Amino acid sequence: MNPALQGYLAAVTERLAADGTLDQAASELSAISALVDGSNELTLALDDGAVPVPARRAVLDDLLEGKVLPVVHRLVNRTVTVVPASELTAALHWLTHQTVAMVARIADGQVEEDAPVLGRLASRNRVAGYAAAVFEMVETAEIEEIEDQLFRFARTVESNPPLRVALGDRDLPVRVRQDVVGDLLGDKVNPATTRLADYAVKGGRARDIVGTLDALVAAAAWARGWRVARVVSAQEVAGAQRRGLSEALARLTGSPVEIQVTVDPNLLGGVVVQVGDLLVDGSARHRLDELEEHLLGFEADYQIPQGRETADG
Numbered sequence: 001m002n003p004a005l006q007g008y009l010a011a012v013t014e015r016l017a018a019d020g021t022l023d024q025a026a027s028e029l030s031a032i033s034a035l036v037d038g039s040n041e042l043t044l045a046l047d048d049g050a051v052p053v054p055a056r057r058a059v060l061d062d063l064l065e066g067k068v069l070p071v072v073h074r075l076v077n078r079t080v081t082v083v084p085a086s087e088l089t090a091a092l093h094w095l096t097h098q099t100v101a102m103v104a105r106i107a108d109g110q111v112e113e114d115a116p117v118l119g120r121l122a123s124r125n126r127v128a129g130y131a132a133a134v135f136e137m138v139e140t141a142e143i144e145e146i147e148d149q150l151f152r153f154a155r156t157v158e159s160n161p162p163l164r165v166a167l168g169d170r171d172l173p174v175r176v177r178q179d180v181v182g183d184l185l186g187d188k189v190n191p192a193t194t195r196l197a198d199y200a201v202k203g204g205r206a207r208d209i210v211g212t213l214d215a216l217v218a219a220a221a222w223a224r225g226w227r228v229a230r231v232v233s234a235q236e237v238a239g240a241q242r243r244g245l246s247e248a249l250a251r252l253t254g255s256p257v258e259i260q261v262t263v264d265p266n267l268l269g270g271v272v273v274q275v276g277d278l279l280v281d282g283s284a285r286h287r288l289d290e291l292e293e294h295l296l297g298f299e300a301d302y303q304i305p306q307g308r309e310t311a312d313g
Contacts, residue, residue, distance in 0.1 A: 001094050003122040004082045007129030007203055009095060010115070012075050013102050014195075015137060021069060022106070026099040028068040032076060033092045035063070049085040056080050056088075074136065082129070114174050115203045123205045124215050130199045131216055135223040138192050147220035149193040153185065154213035155262060170206040177201045231261045232272040249273070 016022040036042055042063075046056055057080050064073050075095065083091040105112070118126060135143055157164050163184075167177050178201050185194045196216050204212035229249050242261075 001091065002083050002087075002129075003118060003126035004129035004132075005079060005091065005095075006115070007126040007131070007199070008078050008082075008133045009075065009098060009129075010199070010203065011130045011133035011137075011195075012071055013099060015133075016069075016071065016099075017102070017106065021071075022099065022103055025069055025072050026096065026103050028072045029075075029092070029096040029099055032064070032068070032072075033089075033096050036089055036092060043089060046080070046088050047085050051085070053081055056085065074133075078129075078132070118205070120205050120208050120211075123203065123208065124212060126203045127200055127212055128215060128219050130203055131196055131219040132223075134192050134196060135220065138190075140224070142190060142192065143220050143224050146190050146193045146196070147217055147224070149189045150196060150213060150220060151217045153189075153193070153197055154210055154217060156184075157213065158210045164210065167201060167209045168206045172206075174202055177206070229273055232264050233261055234263070234265055236261065236263055245273075 013022060013025075016025045036046060042059070045051065045059055048056075057077050060076055060080065061073075064076060076092070079091050079095065080088060115126070138146070157167060163180075166172065166180055169177070178198050181197050181201055182194065185197060197213065200209065200212045200216060229246070231245070
């Protein structure tokens with residue numbers, strides 16, 4: 001099933017279980033699946049890839065508005081958005097099965113299952129889906145705080161080798177690594193920050209923990225309508241310099257840009273900026289490396305072959 005929908009459902013079912021409405025949600029999802037199965041016209045409308053997503057969502061909005069839990073309504077809308085039309089009916093059945101199974105596990109007192117292992121990109125998409133649901137559950141004003149806390153935690157993990165190794169150890173049980181996150185963050189940050197960092201461990205790839213946390217930072221920025229620029233600088237970037245850089249990147253990307261700065265004296269001078277796939281390396285270290293490469297190439301071009309004498313030989 002679509003990894004983004006897996007993550008979204010994980011966040012939704014956590015909230016439903018906490019609110020005591022998981023049973024009701026399972027019943028409503030089952031009824032929605034039965035409704036779609038029982039109407040050939042409805043199935044054709046929802047499974048037709050030629051019909052735009054907003055139009056298919058509108059069909060379900062008319063059916064569900066005010067008749068199911070708001071979170072169930074959002075879950076179905078998310079499914080229409082991220083799943084291909086041809087797979088929508090199967091996805092609705094999958095949602096029902098997963099939710100009913102979770103109700104049964106809770107009733108039996110069973111331990112929650114670990115998330116299945118996925119590739120790096122699929123894992124990041126799963127975590128992004130989880131984040132999308134979490135950001136829908138918090139006030140917009142909180143998201144900036146959550147973004148900043150995630151960025152600081154990512155830098156802490158990145159700069160602390162023992163911690164990075166512990167969280168990236170695939171042989172260490174997921175729950176042990178989640179306990180490490182809980183001990184570090186606990187009640188020191190927004191509860192949503194802890195949830196997101198915890199799921200980065202559970203739903204992401206162990207060896208990609210820093211990259212997954214950075215992806216969550218970017219997801220928080222997107223939720224606020226911004227993009228994130230990771231800036232590595234030889235010295236602190238502040239004041240007018242920071243504003244100027246943000247404005248220049250906003251013009252380049254076409255959207256507001258949030259600057260996240262990491263200081264690295266090894267760069268000697270200048271900055272390295274990354275926004276999504278765009279990477280601009282204007283550091284003094286990079287220019288020195290380029291100069292060294294040029295000089296080595298120049299030396300190779302003019303090197304006297306072995307066994308050949310000079311004019312004075």
